[in-house]
Amino acid sequence: MLFEISEKIVRVLKAVTEPRIATKDVVKEPAHKSPVFRGRHQIRYDICTGCEACAKICPVDAIIMEPLPIKRPKALPEVNLAVCIFCGLCEDVCPTKPEKAIKLSGGDIEMIVDNPSHESLSNWWVKPEVPEEWIEQKKREEEEKARKKAEMMAKKKAEAEAKKRAEAAAKKAEENKSSGETGDNGGEK
Ligand code: SF4
Numbered sequence: 001m002l003f004e005i006s007e008k009i010v011r012v013l014k015a016v017t018e019p020r021i022a023t024k025d026v027v028k029e030p031a032h033k034s035p036v037f038r039g040r041h042q043i044r045y046d047i048c049t050g051c052e053a054c055a056k057i058c059p060v061d062a063i064i065m066e067p068l069p070i071k072r073p074k075a076l077p078e079v080n081l082a083v084c085i086f087c088g089l090c091e092d093v094c095p096t097k098p099e100k101a102i103k104l105s106g107g108d109i110e111m112i113v114d115n116p117s118h119e120s121l122s123n124w125w126v127k128p129e130v131p132e133e134w135i136e137q138k139k140r141e142e143e144e145k146a147r148k149k150a151e152m153m154a155k156k157k158a159e160a161e162a163k164k165r166a167e168a169a170a171k172k173a174e175e176n177k178s179s180g181e182t183g184d185n186g187g188e189k
């Protein structure tokens with residue numbers, strides 16, 4: 001009996017001194033995150049292909065594709081967390097390997113605000129920060145690629161024309177040879 005009472009006292013004391021997760025101040029102290037925690041999106045501009053699969057599959061249209069002045073990726077996703085339902089479909093469908101270009105693994109959601117305002121709501125957009133130098137580098141790479149492709153096409157065209165001319169010359173020579181032989185035979189008769 002005495003043991004049961006002391007056990008109950010210990011339990012009550014424990015409950016009072018060790019607040020559970022539900023009683024924590026979630027603003028100041030983020031709750032425990034499970035290994036499959038889905039938080040703020042992380043977008044890898046450097047591996048995204050701009051395929052738009054994430055935006056197309058999003059069930060609540062929380063993703064828009066922001067255009068870039070380059071061909072690949074021609075646009076990057078931006079996520080409106082005020083609309084997002086954190087289903088993770090965008091991450092599931094993203095085709096890049098081995099890393100996903102969009103992941104819901106950005107740590108705390110940080111969406112709890114004391115006084116929601118227009119400014120705080122605008123912070124709910126996840127936008128990849130693309131360095132200007134990266135865009136310039138991509139532009140140079142694309143120009144170089146286009147130049148090499150044009151060179152290769154010109155070379156192939158020149159080779160095809162040369163082959164055509166050689167074939168025409170060979171055919172003409174063959175025709176001249178046959179007509180010469182016919183002429184010779186006629187002379188023998
Ligand atoms: S997690 Fe779901 S709702 Fe949120 S952006 Fe991705 S697909 Fe849309």
Ligand code: SF4
Pocket residue numbers: 047048049050051052053054055077090093094095096100101102
């Ligand atoms: S994040 Fe993934 S799914 Fe979305 S556009 Fe980029 S490559 Fe495509």
